[in-house]
Amino acid sequence: MRVGLFGGTFDPPHLGHLVTAVNVRYVLKLDLVVLMVANDPWQKHGTRDVASASDRLAMVQAAIAGVDGLIAGDDEITRGGPSYTADTLAALHERYHGAELFTIVGDDAAAKFGSWQRANEIAKLSTLVVVDRPGSPLMPPCEFNWHRVEVPRLEVSSSDLRARFIDGRPLEYLVPDQVMQVIAARNLYGSNS
């Protein structure tokens, strides 16, 4: 079995995440891509408030409902504490009985890979996959082997979407309708104020 791990804060999930997941799955012939919701994204500490893990998981579940080969992962939430990819890969390896694992990241995340906890272990446990995001291409650290996959580049980020909520700019088509429904039902990002 070939399983992709696509981890993120997903605050909120958007079309960039989904288009990346389905295209990497197609190109690398993965059986599954797990959109793993970070419990405590320690790399974002001190930068801003993050929506609760259960709200972010509910949004990811809504985003991928009915999409073949994509699942929402709650392992990091269940484990609690800071989210470390090496631990998550070990859990997936056990669950999927020795599956071949792929760690999927955008080039912004890949550029910081050297600062990830236990980066060498992640590189040993999985094939590292990088996709480009709009803007100047960022180079991943060259001491690791990267597999580059072309996906449509969509100029969308969770930060921009949160700013759109604050300013009242349109979010339609950038965030799936099912996710918008979760946001409204849970009153996230000041959606009902």
Ligand code: ATP
């Ligand atoms: P923020 O703007 O809050 O930093 P984000 O949009 O980068 O959030 P994350 O949840 O932090 O979203 O990202 C999870 C993963 O998805 C990262 O590897 C990131 O590089 C990748 N990613 C995010 N947006 C895109 C996009 N538009 N295209 C491709 N990959 C993306």
